[in-house]
Each structure stands twice: as structure tokens, then as C-alpha cells.
Amino acid sequence: MKRMVLFSGGVDSTALLLQELESGSDVLVVHLILKTETNRWQLEMVACARVIAELHARGYDFEYMDVTVDATAMGGGRDSWYYIQTAANIARNREDIIAVAVGFIDDEAEAIAFPQTINNTELFRGCKGTSCAELTYPLAGKTKKELIAKMGNLFECTFSCRVPVGIEPCGQCNTCKAIKEAL
Ligand SMILES: [Zn+2]
Numbered sequence: 001m002k003r004m005v006l007f008s009g010g011v012d013s014t015a016l017l018l019q020e021l022e023s024g025s026d027v028l029v030v031h032l033i034l035k036t037e038t039n040r041w042q043l044e045m046v047a048c049a050r051v052i053a054e055l056h057a058r059g060y061d062f063e064y065m066d067v068t069v070d071a072t073a074m075g076g077g078r079d080s081w082y083y084i085q086t087a088a089n090i091a092r093n094r095e096d097i098i099a100v101a102v103g104f105i106d107d108e109a110e111a112i113a114f115p116q117t118i119n120n121t122e123l124f125r126g127c128k129g130t131s132c133a134e135l136t137y138p139l140a141g142k143t144k145k146e147l148i149a150k151m152g153n154l155f156e157c158t159f160s161c162r163v164p165v166g167i168e169p170c171g172q173c174n175t176c177k178a179i180k181e182a183l
Pocket residue numbers: 160161162163164169170171172173174175176177
């Protein structure tokens with residue numbers, strides 16, 4: 001039985017993945033390549049490859065899968081909607097997924113919006129397993145400072161900015177600000 005970890009290559013989902021692996025969970029890592037108007041998805045892909053390589057170097061083993069979705073062709077919308085749709089599609093087609101772990105921490109409005117999205121669409125209804133994959137938020141209540149402190153050199157592998165300038169973080173978006181405050 002596996003826990004699905006939704007993984008973007010950013011600080012939070014990298015911390016989540018590390019925590020799941022440290023606790024000995026059998027993990028399916030799912031990276032959504034979400035193509036939007038910016039080049040963020042390309043920078044996230046690079047970050048994901050770096051994080052995965054570092055985790056392998058640390059001796060962790062896990063199943064990895066990526067799914068490409070072109071959000072520009074679908075009219076944009078919230079990232080969380082695409083993530084949850086992707087997670088549900090996978091969970092529906094596999095009997096070994098018992099939980100979906102999402103790397104939200106308490107200070108993010110997304111943590112509230114995300115379960116509401118699911119309640120509204122009931123995407124997880126019809127999962128193949130004995131019960132529908134449960135959504136979990138293992139980082140709830142933690143701070144970015146705590147997450148970064150535990151990660152060591154994994155932090156340098158991550159990319160979290162929402163609106164990159166070229167290949168650099170913008171330094172201005174909420175995610176950049178939160179990381180700056182945490183450092
Ligand atoms: Zn930024």
C-alpha cells in the first residue's frame with residue numbers, strides 16, 4: 001500500500017517527500033508538469049530532477065511518475081484544481097494508493113481551498129481501492145523555517161517562485177517572501 005505525494009519541486013512538497021521517506025512510507029511521487037503562461041513548469045522540472053537525484057543519493061527508493069497538463073489550453077485556473085484532478089485520476093486507477101499527501105502548511109489559503117475543491121467535484125468518488133484515498137496534510141502546523149532547517153542541501157535543489165524572472169526567483173511573490181522570511 002502506497003502513499004501518493006504531490007510533488008512540485010518547491011520547498012514545501014520537498015519537505016513533505018523527505019518526511020514521508022524518513023517515516024518509512026512506501027511512496028508514489030507524482031509530479032504535475034503544469035504548463036502555464038510562464039516558464040515556471042520548466043524550472044520546476046529542473047528542481048524536481050535535482051531533488052530526486054539528491055534523495056536517491058541519500059539512499060531512498062520510491063516510485064516516481066510525472067503527468068503533463070497544459071493549463072493554457074484549458075483556460076488556466078487554480079493550480080490546486082489541476083493537482084487534485086491529477087491525483088484523483090491516478091488514485092481511481094490504482095488499488096494500492098491509500099492516501100494522498102499534500103504539502104500545505106497552515107499559513108496558506110490554499111490549504112482551505114484545496115479540500116473545498118474536492119468536496120465540490122467529488123473526484124475521489126469511484127476509487128478502485130477498498131476505500132477512497134484519504135487526503136492528508138502531514139505538514140500542517142509547521143513553519144517554512146522548520147522545513148528548511150530539516151532539509152539540509154535539499155533546499156538548494158528546490159524552486160518555489162510563482163512568477164520567475166528568467167530562470168531566477170522573482171523575490172516578490174508570496175512564496176519568495178515567505179522563504180526570505182524563513183531564512
Ligand atoms: Zn517569486
